[in-house]
Amino acid sequence: MTDFSAYDTTYLWIVIVAFVVAFVLAIGLGANDCANSFGTAVGSKVFTIFQACLLAAIFETLGAILLGSRVSDTIRKGLFDPLIYTGYEQVLMIGNLCALVSAALWLLVATVGKIPVSASHSIVGATLGFHLVIFGGEGIDWAVVLKIVISWFISPVLSGIISCIIFGIIKYTLLETKQQLKWGLISLPFWYFIIIFINFFAVFLGSDRVINVGIWLVPVIAGGAAIFVAIAVYLFLVPYTQSRAVANLKLEKVKEAEEATCKETNVDAAVDGRDGANGVDTGSSNPAYEHESIPVPNGNINNNNNTAVVSKGQEVDEVKIEVKDEGDFLDRPKRERIGKESAKWLVAKDSVVVTVICGPLQGLSACFAAFTHGGNDVSNAIGPLVSLYLVYIQGEISSEASTPIWILLYGGAGISAGLFLLGRRVIETVGSDLTPMTPSTGLAINIGAAITVLIASNLGIPISTTHCLVGSVCAVGFVRSRQAVDWRLFSGIFSAWIFTVPITVLLSAALMGLLQHTIPGTCTLVPLNRTADVTSSMQW
Numbered sequence: 001m002t003d004f005s006a007y008d009t010t011y012l013w014i015v016i017v018a019f020v021v022a023f024v025l026a027i028g029l030g031a032n033d034c035a036n037s038f039g040t041a042v043g044s045k046v047f048t049i050f051q052a053c054l055l056a057a058i059f060e061t062l063g064a065i066l067l068g069s070r071v072s073d074t075i076r077k078g079l080f081d082p083l084i085y086t087g088y089e090q091v092l093m094i095g096n097l098c099a100l101v102s103a104a105l106w107l108l109v110a111t112v113g114k115i116p117v118s119a120s121h122s123i124v125g126a127t128l129g130f131h132l133v134i135f136g137g138e139g140i141d142w143a144v145v146l147k148i149v150i151s152w153f154i155s156p157v158l159s160g161i162i163s164c165i166i167f168g169i170i171k172y173t174l175l176e177t178k179q180q181l182k183w184g185l186i187s188l189p190f191w192y193f194i195i196i197f198i199n200f201f202a203v204f205l206g207s208d209r210v211i212n213v214g215i216w217l218v219p220v221i222a223g224g225a226a227i228f229v230a231i232a233v234y235l236f237l238v239p240y241t242q243s244r245a246v247a248n249l250k251l252e253k254v255k256e257a258e259e260a261t262c263k264e265t266n267v268d269a270a271v272d273g274r275d276g277a278n279g280v281d282t283g284s285s286n287p288a289y290e291h292e293s294i295p296v297p298n299g300n301i302n303n304n305n306n307t308a309v310v311s312k313g314q315e316v317d318e319v320k321i322e323v324k325d326e327g328d329f330l331d332r333p334k335r336e337r338i339g340k341e342s343a344k345w346l347v348a349k350d351s352v353v354v355t356v357i358c359g360p361l362q363g364l365s366a367c368f369a370a371f372t373h374g375g376n377d378v379s380n381a382i383g384p385l386v387s388l389y390l391v392y393i394q395g396e397i398s399s400e401a402s403t404p405i406w407i408l409l410y411g412g413a414g415i416s417a418g419l420f421l422l423g424r425r426v427i428e429t430v431g432s433d434l435t436p437m438t439p440s441t442g443l444a445i446n447i448g449a450a451i452t453v454l455i456a457s458n459l460g461i462p463i464s465t466t467h468c469l470v471g472s473v474c475a476v477g478f479v480r481s482r483q484a485v486d487w488r489l490f491s492g493i494f495s496a497w498i499f500t501v502p503i504t505v506l507l508s509a510a511l512m513g514l515l516q517h518t519i520p521g522t523c524t525l526v527p528l529n530r531t532a533d534v535t536s537s538m539q540w
Contacts, residue, residue, distance in 0.1 A: 011090060011093060011392065014097055014392075015093075015388065015389060015392050018093075018097045018100060018384075018385055018388050018389070019389075019410075021097065021100040021101050021104055022100050022382055022410075022411070022414070023413075023414040024104045024108075024414075025100055025103055025104035025107065026382070026411050026417070026418060027414050027418035027421060027422070028104055028107030028108045028422075029107055029414075029415055029418060030060065030414065030415035030417065030418025030423065031107075031111045031418035031419065031421060031422030031425070032107050032110055032111045032116060032117060032418075032422075032466075033373060033415075033466060037056055037366055037369040037373045037465075038052035038053075038055070038366050038369075038370060038427065039426070039428075039429075039431035040362070040366065040430065040441075040442035040445050040446060040469075040473070041362055041363060041366040041442060041446075042431045042432075043427075043430070043431025043432040043436075044359075044362060044431075044437040044438050044439045044441070044442045046366070046439055046442070047366070049424055049427065053419045053420050053423055055367055056370045056416070056419050057415075057416035057419055057420070058370075059367050059368070059371040059374065060371070060373060060374035060415045060419070061374060061409065061413065061415075061416060062374065063370065063372055063373060063374025063375035063412075064374040064375065064408045064409065064411055064412035064415070065408050065409055066203060066371075066375065079124065079127055079131075079140065079141065079144060079145060080131055080135075080140045081141070082387065084138070089395075089396065091134055092387065092388070092391055093388045093391055094515055095512060096127075096130075096387050098126070098129070098130045098511040099123065099126035099127045099129070099130055099508050100126075100384050100385065101507075101508075102122075102125075102507035102508040103122040103125075103126045103504055103508075106122050106500065106503055106504050106507065107122055110496060111425060111426060112422075114426055115493060115496045116430055116466045116469075116470060116493060117493075117497065118152070118464035118466045118467060118500055119465075119466070120148075120152075121152065121500040121501050121504070122500055122504045123383060123504075124148060124501070125500065125502070125503070125508070126384075126504040126505070126508040127383075127384060127508070128140070128145070128508075129504060129505040129506065129507065129508025129509040130508045130509065132509060133509045133512040151456065151463040152464055152467060155452055155456070155463045156467040156470060157471060158471075159448050159453075159467070159468035159471045159472045159475075160471040160472050160474065160476070162447075162448035162472075163445050163447070163448025163449065163472035163475055163476050164444070164448075164475050164476060164479050165448075166443075166444040167440070167441060167444035167445075167476050167479060170440050170443065171440075173187055174187065174357070174358075175354060175440060180351060180353040180354060180357075181242070181245055181246075181353045184241075184245075184354070184357040185238050185242055185357075188238055188241060188361075189230040189233045189238070190230070192229050192233045192361070193226045193230040195361065195364055195365055195368065195447065196225055196226040196229045197222050197226035198450065198451055198454065199368045199371070199372070199450065200221060200226065201218060201222035202372070202455070203371075204218045204221050205218050241356060245353050245356040248352045249353070252352050348435075348436035348438060348441075348480060348481055348484055349438060350438040350439055350440050354438075354440055355438075355439050358438075358439035358442075358443050359439045361439075361443050362442040362443040365442075365446035365447050366446055368446075368450055369446045369453075369469075372450055372453045372465075373453070373465050374415065382403075382407050382408065382410065382411035385407060385411075389407065429489070429493075430469060433486060433489055434470070434473050434474060434477065434486055434489055434490060435473055435474065435477025435478075435480075435485045436477070437473075441476050441477070444476050445473055445476050448468075448476075449468040449469045449472045452468045466497075467497065470493060
């Protein structure tokens with residue numbers, strides 16, 4: 001045990017390095033997890049990359065300030081009892097530094113590889129890593145750890161189920177109706193009411209000031225705000241949306257007419273033997289037909305010479321057919337290529353009316369998703385930093401100290417920087433590579449994931465927003481078109497999820513062990529045996 005006092009300059013270097021590393025971690029977190037909030041909106045072309053980054057920076061920071069303290073406290077003092085380090089405050093400071101470095105390294109590596117991994121996984125694993133080196137499993141609240149681990153698996157499933165339910169409502173009330181504009185305008189105030197109520201309810205439920213007045217005030221505030229917005233939407237946004245939809249429908253009909261005219265011109269030119277584009281005579285016959293090999297099953301050939309009759313204008317040519325075994329066609333199921341250029345992928349599009357109605361809704365839900373992401377995941381960047389900083393300024397370990405607002409703002413700034421610097425990489429993975437994204441699917445995905453994350457934030461559980469969004473993306477994509485989900489990409493992402501915790505535990509533990517032998521005279525620390533008082537010591 002060593003003497004430790006507040007603002008001890010001997011350990012100032014730890015604080016300085018920790019602030020730098022925490023900002024780097026926040027950059028990696030913003031670059032990787034930004035796809036969770038705005039990836040779907042970019043994929044459906046509701047926002048451009050720049051617009052998404054700008055809005056995300058605003059709402060991520062607001063969420064960090066207003067919601068971040070609860071989950072930050074769970075990361076800082078929920079995984080293990082910080083009082084176990086009483087008298088050995090220096091080791092807790094250095095341990096949190098190791099956690100920050102380990103999580104930052106893994107997030108940056110994953111971002112460069114365009115893999116959306118869990119920041120919650122990363123920081124939880126890194127925090128456990130240094131603690132296991134010093135105290136083993138002693139002092140760890142395994143119930144909290146188990147609750148967090150279970151949430152990692154439940155969150156994508158729960159988020160996917162909620163998103164599919166929401167998509168089902170959208171599907172049967174809008175996508176598959178004959179009067180999309182009529183029913184879309186009728187449902188518009190309802191969807192705005194749902195989005196505002198859910199998010200306001202969660203925000204004010206996390207406010208201590210509101211709770212102190214009375215829990216009954218939370219639904220009153222949320223309901224009042226939602227009703228006000230719904231009325232405003234009915235009075236002002238519904239007429240504007242109607243006029244915009246009608247204008248876009250007229251524009252679409254004009255484009256369709258132009259395309260039809262162009263096709264007719266090309267067909268007429270082809271019949272006349274001219275190049276439809278350039279008007280050049282190409283001749284009455286095509287030599288390529290004379291040697292073209294067309295595989296067809298035996299049952300489809302109508303003569304004994306294995307030839308098929310091909311009509312070209314007024315002429316008739318015989319084309320030699322290459323006959324293959326009938327089993328190649330009848331016994332083997334056709335396998336379609338899944339990818340951005342496949343038919344199933346390209347056909348997943350919203351109509352003009354659905355795009356006009358769902359686009360702004362998805363944009364609003366994306367902003368709230370960024371808000372909740374800032375509240376839930378900013379703790380992953382600044383949780384260990386808060387723990388380290390409070391030990392330094394107080395000279396002791398306290399489980400009652402609250403998270404300073406300015407550190408939450410600092411973490412939000414780092415997340416915003418990551419959005420602009422590297423955010424594009426993971427946005428592409430979540431927004432367009434896993435499944436084709438449209439405003440209607442993006443709306444369902446964002447609302448479902450937001451509900452799941454907000455519930456967890458207010459319970460103080462640092463669940464993975466990555467798991468929620470990816471789970472919702474794959475679930476809704478599967479429901480809309482089973483053949484338009486890149487399961488190979490998802491399996492790679494899922495593998496990265498599994499390895500995240502072991503990798504960050506090992507990184508943090510290795511770094512902690514290394515510092516024990518490379519910083520001589522920093523402090524005298526002990527791996528405590530808490531069955532009694534301190535019984536052994538070790539020299540750093």
